[in-house]
Amino acid sequence: MVIADVPSVLMQIQPTIQRFARMLASVLQLEVEIVDENLCRVAGTGAYGRYLGRQQGSSSRLLRYVLESKQEKIVTHSRFDPLCEGCESKESCREKAFLGTPVILQDRCVGVISLIAVTHEQQEHINDNLQAFSDYVRHISTIFVSKLLEDQKSSGSISKIFSTMIENMDQGVLVIDEDNRIQFANNTALKILGVVQNNMIGKSIRFRPLTFESNFTHGHMQHIISWDDKSEIIIGQLHSVQERQLFLMAFHQSHTSSTITPGGDDPHIEQLVGECRVMRQLKRLIGRIAPSPSSVLIVGESGTGKEVVARAIHKLSERQNKPFIAINCAAIPEQLLESELFGYVKGAFTGASVNGKVGLIQAANNGTLFLDEIGDMPLMLQAKLLRAIEAREILPIGASSPVPVDIRIISATHQNLNQFISEGKFREDLYYRLNVIPLTLPPLRERQDDIELLVHYFLHLHTRRLGLVYPGISPEVVAVLKRHRWPGNLRELSNLMEYLVNVVPSGEVIDSVLLPPNLVSNNKESERVNIVSSFGLSSVEDTSGTALEEMEKQMIREALSRHSSKKQVADELGIGIATLYRKIKKYELLSA
Structure with missing residues (x-):
């Protein structure tokens, strides 16, 4: 743990190297550690981002070997390599695979760039891509070193090291300044966007993510990129680097939609992903009705996202900071549903809690009550609910006086309530009270233009949640998914995407051979893939x-x-x- 008295060549430009390390780790989905000729850690990611400037101990045999031999070192199964023999830290070592590349400057090894796998997934990632990763890091190292000395005094807004590295990346990259103008774009990005360099530099650009959840702020996701009068859907990651933004496009740009009209006037509704005409109309309607206290009835097939819409209405209303209480009328036994909704007082019936119980309607006071599967509510409770809506008060079981409540009721069903009314299963007067504002959610089979947006939404959701690498998806698979009838709607699509991210090889493209047989058998055309x-x-x-x-x-x-x-x-x-x-x-x- 000795710090060199004279800063090394690499340590003198440590901030630049640290940015380089983070970008390399993001591109290759591995941990990166860069040390100088004194074995001092100059830069790193993950656990290797700590103790910068500190000299590595005797356990760094692989790094020392690369420095001394000036040769690349590859270890696909750490602890079993001859260099690991006798290492005191061997049993506790977290490294599962290692690829070290020397940084040669004027026939002198001035440092080591190492890619490290600390998980079994990363280990497989290195093993499957050894030659590609080796060539890539060696190429980047050559560019990096060739510009190292001449750029130490460069004070431009983007250093030549940085720009040269970006220009030679296989990923599309955009660098955006503090005024949201394009400062740099590499050839890959220009090719993806279908433009030329001279027409892009200095252009004002806007990024609008198609997902608005707070936990989706990192990682690959779909963005609508807009400039001039053009818009494109691009998959990528948006990073803040000092006072700039760096947009790294995914290797696999598998969307087929060439352009999309920005929906700047549409409300940003979490999880309600969709840019087709009917979904835009729905989002605009939700934005208009949300401030009202009137009851809403949402009708749609199972799995179309009825509760998502209900929560969106609540969050866009003046009741957003008050309770949102959801209850599934079909999931609670009939004998318990009344006490759950209306509550009871002490001693109301045998087995009742000694303290009584506040019902869900009362718990939602000043907020929103969401009644899912309202068609399954028993007729007796329908009459009591109607009374609560009309009188704005409830009578808990066993109580002698009513309790005033101020709630907005949003109900949902996948059933035909008009038919239920004609069959005597649902009260007509309650129906008119609940159906003040009707909303109909389209099934997924009628939203073909949104299939690809939703596919990438769920890919992002599940890869982030499971810690997996974001995959591409082949056009053949997208075609199969667009032809599928989706009886389970969004729920079925989400489950399929979770299955596929688990079975696709790390970093590869989801192709038709990975699809479940039942899905392929329902798409005759896909049999030819x-x-x-x-x-x-x-x-x-x-x-x-x-x-x-x-x-x-x-x-x-x-x-x-x-x-x-x-x-x-x-x-x-x-x-x-x-x-x-x-x-x-x-x-x-x-x-x-």
């Missing part, structure tokens, strides 16, 4: 798996012969660079 669809072949019939693999192998071999860059090969074939390296290994094309 096969392994060669990624390579531009629209239909291959009566072809065995072996023949398909041979065809794929030949296409990769030919593409390799045409290009010197693996990135160009991957772009031509329409696959990720990591997938390309895996297939090269699979088909033994390593010498190509």
Whole structure:
């Protein structure tokens, strides 16, 4: 734990290197540690972001090896490597895999850039992408070093190191200044946006996330990016770096919508994701009716988000700081529902609490009461609820005097209440009291234009919650999902996305082979999707798996012969660079 007396070359520009480390970790989804020639930690992420400037101890054998040998070191299973023999910290070591790259400046190793896996998922991520990560870090290191000395005195708004690194990234990157103007855009970003550099620098730009929950402020999510009179839906991460913003676009931009009209006048409603015409109309209607105290009846199929809409109305109303009480009339036994809604006084019946109980209607006083599945409420309770609405008071079980209440009632059902009225199952007078403002939620099958927005919403939700890498999704899968009937609506789609993020290889694209058989069987067109669809072949019939693999192998071999860059090969074939390296290994094309 000795701090060098004279700052090293890397330590002299430590803030720049720390920004570099954070960006590299964000891009590769791994931890990053950078040390100088004295084994002092210059920068790091996660647990490696602590003790900056402190010299590493004797346990840093891998870093020391890279410094002394000036050679890259790869360890796919830490503790089993010969260098780990005799290490006193071996048993407590959290590192599961390691990739260390030397920083060579004028034939001298001035530091080490290391990628580290501390989870089994990250370990698999390194193992699956070894060659790609090695080439990438070596490339970045070369750029970094070539500009190191000449840029130490640079005082521009974006240093040449920073801009050169961004320009050579495979991800699209935008740098936005404090006035929300584009200060820098790399070629990948320009290609995704379909514009040229000269037309973008200095443009005012606006980012509007399609998700508004407070816990969705980080990680990949969909943004509507607007400039001039244009708008695009782009998946990415928005970071604040000093006084600027850095927008990192995801590797997989799988949306098919080329443009979207910004809904600047629509209220921002948490979880109510949708930009199709009917959803925009719904959001505008919710914004208009929310301030009113009138009752609302929400009708929609199961899983369409009726409670989400009810909570949105409450949050946009003047009652937003008062209670929101939700009760499912179908989930509580009939004999308990009355006491739950209206409460009871001490000694009201055998088994009653000695202190009595405040009912949910009284608990919602000055706030909102949400009655889900109102069609399942017994007729006797319907009469008592009607009395409470009309008199604005309730009579707890066993009480001798009523209790005044001020509530707004929002009810919901998936049933046909008009039919229930004709069958004598629902009171007509209560129906008219509840149905002052009717809202109808469309089923998911009628919201095809929103399918992709919702897919990425749930991908973001579940990858963040489970700590997984945000995947891409193939156009073939999106087409299958748009054709599906979705009997379970949003709930069914959410469950499917949670399943897919668990089974897709880390950082890869969700393709049709991962879809559950029942989903594929309901989409006859999807039966034609096969392994060669990624390579531009629209239909291959009566072809065995072996023949398909041979065809794929030949296409990769030919593409390799045409290009010197693996990135160009991957772009031509329409696959990720990591997938390309895996297939090269699979088909033994390593010498190509």
